[in-house]
Amino acid sequence: MKIDLIAGARPNFIKIASIINAIKQAQAHQKNIQFRLIHTGQHFDRNMSDSFFEQLNLPEPDVNLGAGGGSQAEQTSKIMMGYEKLLLEESTDLCLVVGDVTSTMACAIVAKKLQIKVAHVEAGIRSHDLSMPEEINRLLTDSISDFFFTTSEVANENLRKSGISDDRIFFVGNTMIDTLLVNQSRFIKPEVWDQYHLEKRKYLVMTLHRPANVDEESKLKELIDEIVNHSNQLPLIFPVHPRTKQILNKLEVNYDTLIQIDPLSYLEFNYLVKHAKAVITDSGGITEETTMMGIPCMTLRNNTERPETISLGTNELLGVNPKAIAPALEKLFKGDWKKGGIPPLWDGKTGERIIDILIHLK
Numbered sequence: 001m002k003i004d005l006i007a008g009a010r011p012n013f014i015k016i017a018s019i020i021n022a023i024k025q026a027q028a029h030q031k032n033i034q035f036r037l038i039h040t041g042q043h044f045d046r047n048m049s050d051s052f053f054e055q056l057n058l059p060e061p062d063v064n065l066g067a068g069g070g071s072q073a074e075q076t077s078k079i080m081m082g083y084e085k086l087l088l089e090e091s092t093d094l095c096l097v098v099g100d101v102t103s104t105m106a107c108a109i110v111a112k113k114l115q116i117k118v119a120h121v122e123a124g125i126r127s128h129d130l131s132m133p134e135e136i137n138r139l140l141t142d143s144i145s146d147f148f149f150t151t152s153e154v155a156n157e158n159l160r161k162s163g164i165s166d167d168r169i170f171f172v173g174n175t176m177i178d179t180l181l182v183n184q185s186r187f188i189k190p191e192v193w194d195q196y197h198l199e200k201r202k203y204l205v206m207t208l209h210r211p212a213n214v215d216e217e218s219k220l221k222e223l224i225d226e227i228v229n230h231s232n233q234l235p236l237i238f239p240v241h242p243r244t245k246q247i248l249n250k251l252e253v254n255y256d257t258l259i260q261i262d263p264l265s266y267l268e269f270n271y272l273v274k275h276a277k278a279v280i281t282d283s284g285g286i287t288e289e290t291t292m293m294g295i296p297c298m299t300l301r302n303n304t305e306r307p308e309t310i311s312l313g314t315n316e317l318l319g320v321n322p323k324a325i326a327p328a329l330e331k332l333f334k335g336d337w338k339k340g341g342i343p344p345l346w347d348g349k350t351g352e353r354i355i356d357i358l359i360h361l362k
Helices: 010-028 046-055 072-089 102-113 133-144 153-161 175-186 191-195 217-229 242-251 266-275 285-293 322-333 350-361
Strands: 002-007 034-039 094-098 117-121 147-150 169-171 204-207 236-239 258-261 278-281 297-299 315-317
Touching: 002 010, 002 102, 010 034, 010 046, 010 094, 010 175, 010 350, 046 266, 072 102, 094 102, 102 117, 102 133, 117 133, 117 350, 147 153, 147 350, 153 169, 169 350, 175 266, 175 285, 175 350, 191 266, 217 242, 217 322, 266 285, 278 285, 285 297, 285 315, 297 322
Parallel strands: 002 034, 002 094, 094 117, 117 147, 147 169, 204 236, 204 278, 236 258, 278 297, 297 315
Antiparallel strands: none
């Protein structure tokens, strides 16, 4: 059995890493399974990419489609043309896509049109917010996939409601958690730790990237003002995208406790998360990592596609109103934040379960 593993953005590689490890284990037990790692080139920073592959012990991609930037339509078309050309030259038995980025949807469509089976890892998650490109990618990918690997019972039910039969739904857990668990002992203390004399549980970590939060200048300033002014003078570590940094400089957002740094590697960022007092974010994946590490998390969004991080984990959905930040931080500093627990099957063995199922499906 030959599988194409599709990855185009940083979260994809985090999820794919556990599947590659599971395939290598299966090969060591003489199982007939091969893979081709395909980097679509959707996101590509050479400096970050090199360290990222090294840190996660990922092999170099077998193919890089080099899709690069451009609008969503341009990017989608480049990925589709590149992957179609590859499949016409050398086909595969299965196209495995993860997550919900443009590469996920584009490669699933190409494979399906060429009569190749498609497996979707992290299937069935829904924000029910069609203003998010990721939600459109999820819906389209799930509408044509053959096999669905899910992270929660909520995702299972979403798929059932859309007409997917139970024999194609496999509740396996979370590959992102596999990667987190296997690398937890390898986390790297970043330079900012010693540079600003950080101490465990005595700083906050913040990430913001969604357009609704960072593209509206007045909204971004109000968010940061509220967070800084109610953070008990704790350092606020903010790995910030260069474009967002330009906006902040223009707005003259300048607090002694706001520490803006360049984006960190996977192992460095999670070192900060593991030892933080709390995390404030608009990312979905980070809410899973904070839940696994038992770190309080505040999500600045009106919806989430990962409700288990709220119902079972350490995450709370604050919405996008900056005025919701002060009460949440007050709750944190009073020691009233919920403890949270670990969702079912977040045990580090999801990749193994996926590969075992695929081997027996062939």
